[in-house]
Amino acid sequence: xKHRKTSHALAExxxxxxxxxxxxxxxxxxxxxxxxxxxxxxxxxxxxxxILEDExxxxxHVGQGTFRGPRPGAAPLRENLLVQATSVEExxxxxxxxxxxxxxxxxxxxxxxxxxxxxxxxxxxRNGRDRFECQKAxxxxxxxxxxxxKNPILFSFLTFLSDARRRSAWQSQWDRTYRHLGIExxxxxxxxxxxxxxxxxxxxxxxxxxxxMREHLTTIILALQTAPGSPKFSNFT
Numbered sequence: 001x002k003h004r005k006t007s008h009a010l011a012e013x014x015x016x017x018x019x020x021x022x023x024x025x026x027x028x029x030x031x032x033x034x035x036x037x038x039x040x041x042x043x044x045x046x047x048x049x050x051i052l053e054d055e056x057x058x059x060x061h062v063g064q065g066t067f068r069g070p071r072p073g074a075a076p077l078r079e080n081l082l083v084q085a086t087s088v089e090e091x092x093x094x095x096x097x098x099x100x101x102x103x104x105x106x107x108x109x110x111x112x113x114x115x116x117x118x119x120x121x122x123x124x125x126r127n128g129r130d131r132f133e134c135q136k137a138x139x140x141x142x143x144x145x146x147x148x149x150k151n152p153i154l155f156s157f158l159t160f161l162s163d164a165r166r167r168s169a170w171q172s173q174w175d176r177t178y179r180h181l182g183i184e185x186x187x188x189x190x191x192x193x194x195x196x197x198x199x200x201x202x203x204x205x206x207x208x209x210x211x212x213m214r215e216h217l218t219t220i221i222l223a224l225q226t227a228p229g230s231p232k233f234s235n236f237t
Contacts (some may be wrong), residue, residue: 009040010048017057017068018130024069028058031066044131056136068132092224095161096217099142102158103197103213104206105157114148118198126191131185134186141194145213169230 014114016037021028028034035045049066052058059071097139128134139162146155193216200208 006047008206009038009044010051010086012038012100013045013048013052014057018132021058021068022132022136024132026068027064027090028068033044056158078201088224090129092217092221096214096221097156098154099145099217100213101208102146102149102151102154104210105151107204107206107209109150109233110201110204115198115202117144117148118148122191122194122198125194128183128187131183131186134183134190138186138190145201147227149162154223182231189219190216 003233013034017028017094020026020034029037031045035042038045038048040048043137049058052062053071056070057198058068060066100122110118118141121137123143125141128137143155143158143162145215146158149155193212197209197212197216200212
């Protein structure tokens, strides 16, 4: 009986997520309000939220609430200050400088099982049902390439950049870009670009992997610049 109640609450909660917290980092309503909306007990609600947290769909902070998306990595005060002082242009420029190099290193080190993982990441992005799923799949894809490069320093750096974006004051600019592009852009062009990167890595062609990643990031940069309310970047024309 308890399991059925949790399953029912979980199904309804999934349907409500996009309405209550459409963007990564958005706060969900308080537990008492969610429990009333789902007509379930607080205990049942917490069981359902725990399942979503295990799936990285939400994360909870005692005393602050429940938030949409995976839990951001913990960061010292000095890093938090760096995140808040960094502009979108500086952030994407850092990605543009480092991620093509990571893709090249992945091409030199990838194993057959790594290629299978990368192809699974591409499939997840291509099959994304909504903006949140596409954004999540895109994040996993780039992190997985860093893992395939088998350099913990490069992986840690990319993870920091990903977590920094969710902690920053300009997360809303990324969200505007995702809304502007639409799901089809990510299941189509972006997934095609991801597939070309994987093909280059599978071929062991580090130069082609680096170029494919740079072209993909250029697409992202142009999207950021053309989204409503976004400023032009001086380093990218």
